[in-house]
Amino acid sequence: MELSEIYQQSNKPQVSFEIFPPKNGDISKLFDELRILKRYNPALISITYGANGGTRDFSYEILRMIIDLELTPMPHFTCICATKELIEHYIVQIENMGVENILALRGDEANAKSENFCSLDFKYANELVDFINQKTTLSIGVGGYPEGHPEAESTEKDIENLKRKVDAGASAIFTQMFFENDKYYRYVERVQKAGINIPVIPGIMPVRSLAQAQKMVEMTSVKIPDELRKCLEKNPKGVGVEFGISQCQDLINNGVKGLHFFTLNHSDMVSKILDEIIK
Numbered sequence: 159m160e161l162s163e164i165y166q167q168s169n170k171p172q173v174s175f176e177i178f179p180p181k182n183g184d185i186s187k188l189f190d191e192l193r194i195l196k197r198y199n200p201a202l203i204s205i206t207y208g209a210n211g212g213t214r215d216f217s218y219e220i221l222r223m224i225i226d227l228e229l230t231p232m233p234h235f236t237c238i239c240a241t242k243e244l245i246e247h248y249i250v251q252i253e254n255m256g257v258e259n260i261l262a263l264r265g266d267e268a269n270a271k272s273e274n275f276c277s278l279d280f281k282y283a284n285e286l287v288d289f290i291n292q293k294t295t296l297s298i299g300v301g302g303y304p305e306g307h308p309e310a311e312s313t314e315k316d317i318e319n320l321k322r323k324v325d326a327g328a329s330a331i332f333t334q335m336f337f338e339n340d341k342y343y344r345y346v347e348r349v350q351k352a353g354i355n356i357p358v359i360p361g362i363m364p365v366r367s368l369a370q371a372q373k374m375v376e377m378t379s380v381k382i383p384d385e386l387r388k389c390l391e392k393n394p395k396g397v398g399v400e401f402g403i404s405q406c407q408d409l410i411n412n413g414v415k416g417l418h419f420f421t422l423n424h425s426d427m428v429s430k431i432l433d434e435i436i437k
């Protein structure tokens with residue numbers, strides 16, 4: 159099912175899960191976790207690309223296994239160090255496999271450096287969205303940043319740039335994680351004010367420990383609220399689940415169309431959160 163249909167189909171928020179290709183290549187454990195998560199009837203399973211060691215060949219293998227599990231994959235794809243030829247080859251291949259959705263991203267310099275074919279045919283994600291739209295019928299998701307993208311000149315420019323991706327053909331925005339829902343609500347207001355009328359799906363990161371949260375924060379410049387930080391410092395056990403439940407409940411009460419969980423390939427915390435909020 160395509161993104162626009164997924165988020166139109168019911169009054170209940172659709173859940174989706176992000177996974178990454180395991181660095182050691184062992185996908186059997188990952189698929190055990192996915193089988194557990196399948197009981198929450200996810201609308202999408204998104205698979206990161208480039209970051210965390212994902213490769214194209216490995217990505218095909220994971221996509222095939224997700225399809226065999228009768229789940230709907232949404233592979234991420236980054237254009238920062240890919241040629242037009244490579245991109246076309248990949249998107250046509252995945253479309254031929256039966257994939258309907260893709261998350262089109264620019265990618266980060268840090269990941270690009272580890273590759274050896276950086277020719278930068280595309281500079282920004284809006285160009286990738288446009289290209290995918292010309293070459294395939296894939297339905298396209300893009301990234302959004304409630305706390306602003308770290309390189310953005312200003313909040314206004316960041317929204318202008320987001321609009322370029324939407325005008326190029328994106329059907330849904332998947333946000334970077336955030337821990338303060340007010341920032342997400344203000345972001346959605348700015349997005350709508352800019353004339354963008356596609357779903358803005360919040361990205362939820364269940365926090366296992368302060369060290370893990372800090373690592374993510376360093377990579378993204380997202381803020382950890384003081385209260386959450388203090389709780390994690392005192393006694394991290396259970397804090398992430400409790401926080402996730404109240405964060406998701408508040409988002410649901412405010413009418414979000416979906417919840418996109420960054421699972422880090424573990425089902426335990428996400429399951430505990432969903433068991434509480436989906437009753």
Ligand code: FAD
Nearest residue numbers: 206207209234263264265282283301307309310316319334
């Ligand atoms: P863009 O939309 O191109 O924006 C990048 C920056 O450039 C922004 O500051 C924007 O304001 C600015 N900009 C955009 N267009 C223009 C323009 N035309 N002119 C001038 N400035 C412009 N990374 C990975 O490597 N692999 C992944 O699997 C992955 N998954 C992600 C999943 C989600 C949900 C999110 C939110 C991010 C993910 N990322 C991933 C990280 C992402 O690649 C980085 O955040 C990257 O720095 C920006 O990607 P983007 O697609 O948002 O870029």
